[in-house]
Amino acid sequence: MTTQALRNTTTVWKEQDRRHHIHPFTDSKALHAEGGTRIITKAQGCYLTDSEDHQILDGMAGLWCVNVGYGRQELAEAAYKQMQELPYYNTFFKTATPPPIELAEKLAELAPEGLNRVFYGSSGSESNDTVVRLVRHFWNLMGKPDKKVFISREHAYHGSTCASASLGGMTAMHKQADLPLPGFEHVMPPYWYDFGAGMDPASFGKKAAKAVEDKILELGADKVAAFIGEPIMGAGGVIVPPETYWPEIQRICKQYDVLLIADEVISGFGRVGTWFASQKLGIKPDMMTMAKGITSGYLPLSGLMVGDRIADALSEGGDFNHGYTYSGHPVACAVALKNIEIIEREGLIERVRDETGPYLQEGLASLVDHPLVGEVRGMGLLGAVELVKDKDTHERYPNNQASIACRDHCIKNGLMLRQVRDGMIMSPPLILTKSEIDKLISILRSGLDAAKAKLG
Numbered sequence: 258m259t260t261q262a263l264r265n266t267t268t269v270w271k272e273q274d275r276r277h278h279i280h281p282f283t284d285s286k287a288l289h290a291e292g293g294t295r296i297i298t299k300a301q302g303c304y305l306t307d308s309e310d311h312q313i314l315d316g317m318a319g320l321w322c323v324n325v326g327y328g329r330q331e332l333a334e335a336a337y338k339q340m341q342e343l344p345y346y347n348t349f350f351k352t353a354t355p356p357p358i359e360l361a362e363k364l365a366e367l368a369p370e371g372l373n374r375v376f377y378g379s380s381g382s383e384s385n386d387t388v389v390r391l392v393r394h395f396w397n398l399m400g401k402p403d404k405k406v407f408i409s410r411e412h413a414y415h416g417s418t419c420a421s422a423s424l425g426g427m428t429a430m431h432k433q434a435d436l437p438l439p440g441f442e443h444v445m446p447p448y449w450y451d452f453g454a455g456m457d458p459a460s461f462g463k464k465a466a467k468a469v470e471d472k473i474l475e476l477g478a479d480k481v482a483a484f485i486g487e488p489i490m491g492a493g494g495v496i497v498p499p500e501t502y503w504p505e506i507q508r509i510c511k512q513y514d515v516l517l518i519a520d521e522v523i524s525g526f527g528r529v530g531t532w533f534a535s536q537k538l539g540i541k542p543d544m545m546t547m548a549k550g551i552t553s554g555y556l557p558l559s560g561l562m563v564g565d566r567i568a569d570a571l572s573e574g575g576d577f578n579h580g581y582t583y584s585g586h587p588v589a590c591a592v593a594l595k596n597i598e599i600i601e602r603e604g605l606i607e608r609v610r611d612e613t614g615p616y617l618q619e620g621l622a623s624l625v626d627h628p629l630v631g632e633v634r635g636m637g638l639l640g641a642v643e644l645v646k647d648k649d650t651h652e653r654y655p656n657n658q659a660s661i662a663c664r665d666h667c668i669k670n671g672l673m674l675r676q677v678r679d680g681m682i683m684s685p686p687l688i689l690t691k692s693e694i695d696k697l698i699s700i701l702r703s704g705l706d707a708a709k710a711k712l713g
Contacts, residue, residue, distance in 0.1 A: 274294050320554070323554045324600065325596060353585070369533060369542060372542070381559050382418045391577070399570065409485050411428075411443050419434065422436055423438045447496065450632045462499030462502035463505055466509060483515060488521065506540075517541070523684070527687050528639060543567060605687040609638055613687075621635055639682075
C-alpha cells in the first residue's frame with residue numbers, strides 16, 4: 258500500500274473512532290482535538306507498527322502484559338486448536354473443561370506456598386472484585402461478620418469496577434464515581450521519595466508499614482478483614498518499597514488476624530525475575546490476584562489464587578454465589594498453558610533475573626546525572642524515572658509538564674513509554690534484548706533533554 262493510501266485509510270479509521278469509540282482513561286475531547294488516535298495495526302517481537310507504517314519499541318509491553326512479545330504463532334495455534342475442539346463452555350452446573358483444570362494445577366505449582374486453588378475471571382479488575390466478595394464471605398463463615406473493612410494504599414491501582422476501584426487509592430477515580438464504597442480505607446504508600454523526607458529508606462519502610470497498623474488499631478482489629486497491596490506498585494508509579502516494608506506488613510497482618518492479599522496482576526509471570534514478586538520479596542499472601550502476563554495479553558484471563566485456610570472454609574460453606582460467564586474460559590486457559598510453557602522453555606525468568614533485568618536497572622541508573630532526574634527505581638523489567646525541577650527540594654514542575662513533554666518526545670521518536678504524575682514508567686516484554694535496552698535508554702535520555710530544553 259502506498260504512503261498516501263495508508264494515510265487515507267488512517268483518516269477513515271480515525272474518523273470512525275471519533276464517532277463511535279469511547280476510550281478508557283481518556284479525555285475524548287482533548288484526544289480528537291490533538292489529531293485523534295494512533296492506530297496500531299500489527300506487532301512483532303518488542304515492536305509495534307502503526308497504520309502509517311511507523312515502528313515503535315513497546316516499552317510498556319502493551320499494558321504491562323505482553324510478556325513473551327508479539328507474534329507468537331504457538332499461542333495463536335493453541336487458541337485455534339482449542340476453538341476447534343471446544344470453543345466455550347462454562348464452569349457452572351457442576352461442569353468443567355480440561356484447560357482450566359490443567360492450568361489450575363500448573364498455577365498451584367508456580368504460586369507461593371499455600372496457594373493451591375484458583376478462581377478464574379477475565380481481568381485483574383474482576384479478580385480483585387472477587388477478593389472483596391470472597392474475603393467478606395470467609396469472615397462470615399468464620400463467625401466474624403463484623404470483619405469487613407479493607408485497608409489499601411494511596412496511589413494503589415487494583416482495577417476499575419466499583420469494588421476494585423474502591424480497593425485502589427486513585428483519587429481521580431474516586432471523585433468521578435462517588436467512591437470508595439463503604440468499608441475501604443487508605444493509608445500512605447511506601448513511597449520514600451515523596452513521603453520519606455529526612456528519613457533513610459529503612460526507617461521510612463517501617464513507618465509506612467506502621468500506618469497500616471495504626472489504621473487497624475483505629476478501626477479495631479475485629480472490624481478489619483484484609484490488607485491488599487501490590488508487591489511493587491505499578492500504575493501508581495512503579496513504587497518499590499524499602500526492604501523493611503513487607504516483613505513488617507507480614508508481621509502486622511499475622512498479629513491482628515488480618516488477611517494479606519498480594520495483587521500480582523502486573524508483577525507476576527516473570528516480570529521481576531521470579532514467577533511472582535511475592536517470592537522475591539518474601540511475602541506469604543493468603544490470596545493473590547493475577548492476570549495480564551498469564552496469557553501475555555493474547556486473550557483476557559485472570560485468576561485469584563486462594564490459600565488453604567480460606568479454600569477449606571469455602572468448601573464447607575455451601576454455595577459461593579459469585580462467578581462470571583467466562584470464568585475458566587477453555588480457549589484463554591489453553592493459551593495460558595502454552596504461554597507458561599514458552600516462558601519456561603526459553604528461560605525468560607532466568608534471563609530477566611540474571612541478564613536483562615540488571616542491565617535495564619544499570620541503564621536507568623545512568624540517567625541520574627540528568628538535571629531533570631530526581632530518582633530512578635525499579636526491579637527486573639519494571640522501571641521508573643522521577644522528574645523534578647529541583648533535586649534538593651524534590652520540587653516538581655506544575656501540571657506534570659516535564660513528564661508529559663518527555664513522554665510525547667519518546668513516542669514521537671519510536672519509544673512507547675507511560676507517564677504517571679511526574680514519572681516516566683516502563684514495563685517492556687521479557688524478550689527485550691540488551692541492544693533494545695540501549696535503544697530505550699537512549700531515546701529516554703533524548704526525551705529528558707527535550708523536556709529540559711522546552712521548560713528551560
